[in-house]
Amino acid sequence: MISSLLSVPQARLEALLADYQREVGRRRRQSLLVLAILAILIVMAGRFGEVDLDNLVRNISNFTSYFGRIIPKLTIANFGADVADWYWNIAGWLKLLLDTVLIAYLGTLIGACGAFMFAFFAAENLAPGSVLRWSIKRVFEFCRTVPDLVFALMFVSAFGLGPLAGILAIAIHSFGTLGKLFTEAVENIDMRPVEGVRSTGSRFVEMVRFGALPQVMSVFVSYTLLRFEINVRSGSVVGMVGAGGIGQDLFVAIRKFYYTDVSAILLMIIVSVAIIDLVTERIRHRLSGQDGIR
Amino acid sequence: MSARHPMLVADAGAVLDRHRGLFNDPPLRRVSALVGPLGVAGFTIFSVWWLAIPFSQIGPGLASLAKFIALMFPPSSGGHLDLLVRAMGETLAIAFLGTLIATVVAFPVSFLAAKNTTPHGVIRFAIRRCLDTIRGVDALIWALVFVGVVGLGPFAGILAIAVSDTGALGKLFSEAIESTEERARESVLASGGTSLLAVRFGLLPQVLPIIAGQILYYFESNVRSATIIGIVGAGGIGLQLSEQIRTYDFDQVAFAVIMILVTVATIDWISGKLRFAIIGRRAVV
Numbered sequence: 263m264i265s266s267l268l269s270v271p272q273a274r275l276e277a278l279l280a281d282y283q284r285e286v287g288r289r290r291r292q293s294l295l296v297l298a299i300l301a302i303l304i305v306m307a308g309r310f311g312e313v314d315l316d317n318l319v320r321n322i323s324n325f326t327s328y329f330g331r332i333i334p335k336l337t338i339a340n341f342g343a344d345v346a347d348w349y350w351n352i353a354g355w356l357k358l359l360l361d362t363v364l365i366a367y368l369g370t371l372i373g374a375c376g377a378f379m380f381a382f383f384a385a386e387n388l389a390p391g392s393v394l395r396w397s398i399k400r401v402f403e404f405c406r407t408v409p410d411l412v413f414a415l416m417f418v419s420a421f422g423l424g425p426l427a428g429i430l431a432i433a434i435h436s437f438g439t440l441g442k443l444f445t446e447a448v449e450n451i452d453m454r455p456v457e458g459v460r461s462t463g464s465r466f467v468e469m470v471r472f473g474a475l476p477q478v479m480s481v482f483v484s485y486t487l488l489r490f491e492i493n494v495r496s497g498s499v500v501g502m503v504g505a506g507g508i509g510q511d512l513f514v515a516i517r518k519f520y521y522t523d524v525s526a527i528l529l530m531i532i533v534s535v536a537i538i539d540l541v542t543e544r545i546r547h548r549l550s551g552q553d554g555i556r
Numbered sequence: 557m558s559a560r561h562p563m564l565v566a567d568a569g570a571v572l573d574r575h576r577g578l579f580n581d582p583p584l585r586r587v588s589a590l591v592g593p594l595g596v597a598g599f600t601i602f603s604v605w606w607l608a609i610p611f612s613q614i615g616p617g618l619a620s621l622a623k624f625i626a627l628m629f630p631p632s633s634g635g636h637l638d639l640l641v642r643a644m645g646e647t648l649a650i651a652f653l654g655t656l657i658a659t660v661v662a663f664p665v666s667f668l669a670a671k672n673t674t675p676h677g678v679i680r681f682a683i684r685r686c687l688d689t690i691r692g693v694d695a696l697i698w699a700l701v702f703v704g705v706v707g708l709g710p711f712a713g714i715l716a717i718a719v720s721d722t723g724a725l726g727k728l729f730s731e732a733i734e735s736t737e738e739r740a741r742e743s744v745l746a747s748g749g750t751s752l753l754a755v756r757f758g759l760l761p762q763v764l765p766i767i768a769g770q771i772l773y774y775f776e777s778n779v780r781s782a783t784i785i786g787i788v789g790a791g792g793i794g795l796q797l798s799e800q801i802r803t804y805d806f807d808q809v810a811f812a813v814i815m816i817l818v819t820v821a822t823i824d825w826i827s828g829k830l831r832f833a834i835i836g837r838r839a840v841v
Binding site for chain 1: 596599600602603604607609610614615617618620621624642645646648649650652653656688689692693694696697700701702704705706707709710711713714716733746780782783784787788794797798801802804811813816817820821
C-alpha cells in the first residue's frame, strides 16, 4: 500500500528529503536562538528583580494560610449571625462602594467626552492638520502612559483628599486610552459616506456629524462601557491614596490584617464588577445588534 | 470647498416630500431616543450630588496644580540617576518575568478551560470561575498580599503581575483555542495521530501567532502597571515616584515620568516590530 504511494524516483526523493531536513534544521536553529535570547533575558531579569525562590518556598505557607485566614468562619447552625458578623460594616461599605462606582462613572464620562472631542482631529483620514494630529496623539499617549495612581497622588496634593482627585485621575487616564481607541475606530471607517458629505460642500463639523459619526457611535459607546467596568476596578485602587471610595478601607484592612474584612470588601468589589460587566455586555450587544456596525 | 451653493435641483420640494419619512421619526422613537441621554444626564447630576463634589476647591486646586507644574521645570534627576535607572530596570524585570510566568501557567490551564479541548464541562466551568475571580482582583492588591508573603522588593511585584495576568491570559488563550478550525485537528486524527499530536500539529499552529500577539500586548501593558506597583513597596520606579510626589520634589517627578514615557515608547516600538514579524498586519483582539 505504502510502496505504491511512493512512486517518486529514489534520487528525486532523496533531494526532497534533504530539502525538508534543511528547512526543519533552519527552523530548529531559529527557535534555539530565540530560546537562548529568552534565557539570557530571564537570567538578567531575575537578577534585577531579586528573584529569591528559596524565600518563596519558605514563605509560601504564608500565602496559603493568608487565604485560610481571610475566609470567615461560617457555621450552618448560626449562619445568619455569622454573615452579619462578617459584614459588620455593610452599610458603610455599601456607601463607599457606591462612591467608587460613581467616581468611576464621572471619570469615565469626562474622559469619554474629552476623547470624543479630540479623536476626530487625531484620526489620519479626517484630521485637518498634521501638526495638530501629531500633538493630540502625543497628549493621548502621555495621559495613558502616566499611571492613574500618579495623577491621583498629585491631585490629592492639589485638591485635597476626597472623590474629586479620584474622578480627575480616572478622567485623565480614560481620556488617554479612549482617545487612542476612538481614533483607531475613526481611522477604520468607510470613507465613502464622508466623501459623499464632503462633495456637497460641507464643512469639517458636518462631515464628522453626518459622514463619520453614524459609523462609529456604537463602537464609541461600547468602548466607553468597557472602560467604565475597568475604571470601577481601578477606582477601588485609586482610593488607596486617599482619592475617595472603598479603596481606603480595603488598604487599611490589608495593612492592619483585618483578615475577614479583606475578603468581605474584595467579594463586594468582585460581585459589583461582575454585575456591571453583565449589564454593560447586555447594552453593548443591543447596540451592536441595532446598528449592525461591528 | 467652503463656499456653499444652493441645491441645484429643480424639484427640491418634491424630493423632500418623497423622503419625508427619513426626517420625521414616529413620536415613540423620538421619545425612546431621548431615554439614553436623559438617563446619563440624570445619573451625572445624582453622582455630583451624592459625592458632594466641592466645586469651590477646583479654583485653588488648579492654582496649586499650576504651581506643581511650574516646579517641574527643569526636570532633574536630583543626583541619583543610577538609582532611577536601577528602578526602571527593576520595573522592566517585573513586567518581563511576571508576563513570562503568567504565560507558562496560563497556557496549559487554558486548554482545560476551552470548550473544544477540555476533558469535562465541569472542569471547564470551575477553571473559568477561578480565572474570573483572579482577574477581579487588581494587580496592586495582589502586590499588597505578596509583600506580606515574600517581603518588600521586586519579587513581590513579579508574583503579583504573574498571578493577576494568569487570570487574564488564561481567559484570552482559551478563547483563542475555542475559535480555531476543527478540520486541521480532525485530519491529524484521521491519519492515525494521537490526540496529543492533533493538538501539536492541528491546533498549535493556529493559536500560536494569536497567543504571541496577546503576550506582547500584555507585556506592554505590564510595563505600565509595573511602574505603579512600587507604591505599595513591590519594587520598581513607583516607590521613588510616590515618595517624590509626597515630598513635593516635582522636578524629580518630571524626570521619572519622562523616563517612564521614553521606556514605554521604546518597548511599544520593539514589541510592535516583533508583533508585525510574528502575525503580520492581523489585528490583535
